[in-house]
Amino acid sequence: MRVARIVLIVVVVLGGLFVAADRITVSVAQHKAAERAQVTENLTERPKVTITGFPFLTQVVSGKLDDVKVSADGIAATDGSQSLRIDTFRADLYGVKLSNGFSHAVADSADGQAFITYADLSKAAPAGIKVSYAGASSSGTPRVRLTGSFLGAHLSVLSDVILKGDTIGLHAEGLPKELTALGLEGKVRAQIDFTRQVSHLPANLQLTSVTTTPDGMSVQVGGKGVVLAN
Template identity: 45%
Template sequence: MRALRILLVIVVVLGGIFVAVDRVAVYFAESEVEGRVQVTGATIGSTDVSIKGFPFLTQVAGGRLDEVDVEITGIETDANGRRIRISRMNAALHEVKLADGYSSATAARATGTAVISYEDLTEVASDGVAVEYGGNGKVKVTGTVDILGNPLSRSVLSTVTLVDGHTIKVHADKVPGEGISGLEGLVREKTDFEREVGGLPSGLKLRRIQPTADGLEISVTGTDVQLAG
C-alpha cells in the first residue's frame, strides 16, 4: 500500500514536470514563430501567436499542430499605386504542418477577420476625400468638387462590397443633385472608388465585408495558408 502511494506521488510529480516543460516549450515556440511570420509583398508591424492543444511536445514530434491562433497588426501593402494598411488581422489556423524547424508552417485551413480603419481607408481614397462610418452598415464619404471655379462639398452614404474576392468597392447609394447635368458624374468621380486589398498571408481570401463603427470588417478564409517561411 505504501509502495502504491509512493508510485502515485511519483506519477503526479512527473506529470507536473511534464506539464511545466510542455508549457515552457509552447512559450518558446510561440516566441520563435512570432519572429518568423512573414507576409509576401507586405510589411507587418507586430504579431502575436498562441499555440493551442495539449500536449504540445507530442504535436511537435509529429510535425503538425492542431491549432494556431495568430494576430497581426499593421499590415501594409500597395493598392493601385497607393499604400493600404490593414489595422489588424486575427486568424485561427488548423492542422498546421511544420517544416525545417519553425522556418516554414502551412495550415490546411484557416478562418479569420481583417479590419481596415476609416482613417486608413481615407488614405487610399481619392485625393481630398474623407471616409467615416455612416451607420446601419454604410459608410459616409465626403468629397469636394469644382463647379465653375467654385468648390462644392458633398457627403454621400455608400455601400461597400467585395469585387472578385479581392477588391473593395465603395459606391454611393444616391448623389445629391442627381439629374443635374454633369454634377452626378463629378461627385461620383470623388466618392466612388475601388481598391484592391493585398497583404494577407498566402492562401487567405476575402469572403465578406461589413462596415462597422471600428472600420471595415472583412471575413477571410483559406486553405494551404502559409504562416511563415
C-alpha cells in the same frame, strides 16, 4: 504501500517535468512562428502567435497543430503608392502542417476578422475624399458615405462596399443630377470610386464578407491552404 507511494511520487514528478517541457517548447515554437510570419508577410511589427491544445509535443510528433491563433495590430498594407492600414487582425488557423522545423506552416483552413477604421479608409481614399459611416442599404448591402468637393462644389454620396478576392472597393450608388446632366459622371467617379488591396495577410486568406459599424469596417476573412510562415 511504500512502493506505491514512491511510484506515485515519481509519476507526479515526471508528469510535472513533461508539462514544464511541453510549455517551454510551445513558447519557443510560438516565438519562432511569429518571427517567420513577420518575415513572410513583411510586417513592421511581430504578430502574436498562440498555439492551443495540450500536449503540444504530441502535436509536433504528428506534424500538425490543431488550432493556431494569430493576432496583429496596426498592419500597414501597401498597394503601390497607396496604403490601407488594418487596425486589428485576428484569425484562427486549423490543421496547421509543420515542416522545416517551425519555419514553414500551412493551415488546412482559417477564418478571422480584420477591422479598418474610417480614418484609415479616408487616408487610403483619393485626395480630398473622406469616408464615414452610412449603415446598410434597404437590401442589406453595406455602404459608406463619401464627402469631398468637385469643381469647387460640395459632394456627398453613398457608396456600396464591394469585396473581391483580397480587395475592398467603394462604388457610388448614384451621383448628383447636376453633375451627371453635364456629362461629368466619368470624371466624378474617377475621383470617388476606388479599390484598395488588403495585403500583408497570410497567403490564400480571402475577404469573405463585410459589415459597416459606426467606428469602421469589420471584414470577415477565410480560406484554405492558408500560409502562416514560409
